[in-house]
């Protein structure tokens with residue numbers, strides 16, 4: 286209904302209300318409230334970092350933009366977060382980038398075994414891939430705000446893994462297509478399980494091993510179900526925060542800049558938190574009785590062979606955009 290169609294008494298009260306708000310200086314300035322779904326729990330450093338990001342935005346805008354973080358998939362499940370932002374159901378959200386590999390392999394460049402398995406290389410790879418990834422998201426009216434890596438991925442089991450054969454036939458919990466493919470190539474049987482469902486998956490015997498970081502092992506109390514962690518440092522997958530371009534463009538210029546500044550700060554802080562988390566979480570695992578090992582030469586050789594296969598498979602799927610990323614990455618490494 287337009288103003289002209291309002292019945293007279295309501296038109297009068299609408300005008301009175303408008304005048305009242307204008308007098309208070311609230312007319313165009315009502316604070317914007319954003320709900321932000323994230324997939325991981327409150328203990329996770331990514332969630333801690335995102336809550337700080339929300340605080341920074343609130344502070345910098347004097348409360349004009351108020352972001353409420355809904356962690357642990359409580360508002361929207363991980364699988365739906367990206368599409369919910371795209372459809373405008375929520376303005377902003379977090380997800381693991383490699384979850385979008387089914388749309389385009391470039392989103393999974395950070396989950397190729399041994400392509401970039403240290404923080405330094407992961408950073409170089411991120412710099413080499415950021416633009417291509419941001420452009421791909423922009424085509425869907427999504428703006429990439431920042432991305433932060435998980436600590437390096439390894440393998441949790443219930444027994445010491447020395448030979449490649451020790452991984453065969455394990456029911457291995459995976460979380461993206463790369464972890465699934467690695468499990469497959471190692472002769473294990475992969476099953477996708479979201480982090481909030483890990484404890485149940487182990488207690489019901491659906492899985493008996495998992496690929497993840499020291500951080501997620503510590504957050505989910507891996508010692509309740511598992512005894513060994515092989516710190517194989519396979520890759521460092523990233524979580525990213527995306528915002529709908531429509532919601533972003535509705536903010537005024539100052540608020541937009543505050544969001545971008547807080548995002549840049551969150552990215553720096555997040556990378557630092559991730560590094561620190563690696564050693565802290567490894568210590569927590571050991572304190573709780575998990576035996577932490579590194580691959581034997583035999584296992585390392587097998588994992589590297591799997592990495593080479595997966596690099597070829599990835600390059601094939603990622604096509605020209607993939608070549609652009611790999612060339613930029615290799616040039617920057619020299």
Ligand code: PCA
Pocket residue numbers: 381435436460479480496497498499500501522
């Ligand atoms: N934790 C998340 C993604 C990678 C990680 O370290 C998970 O296990 O699902």
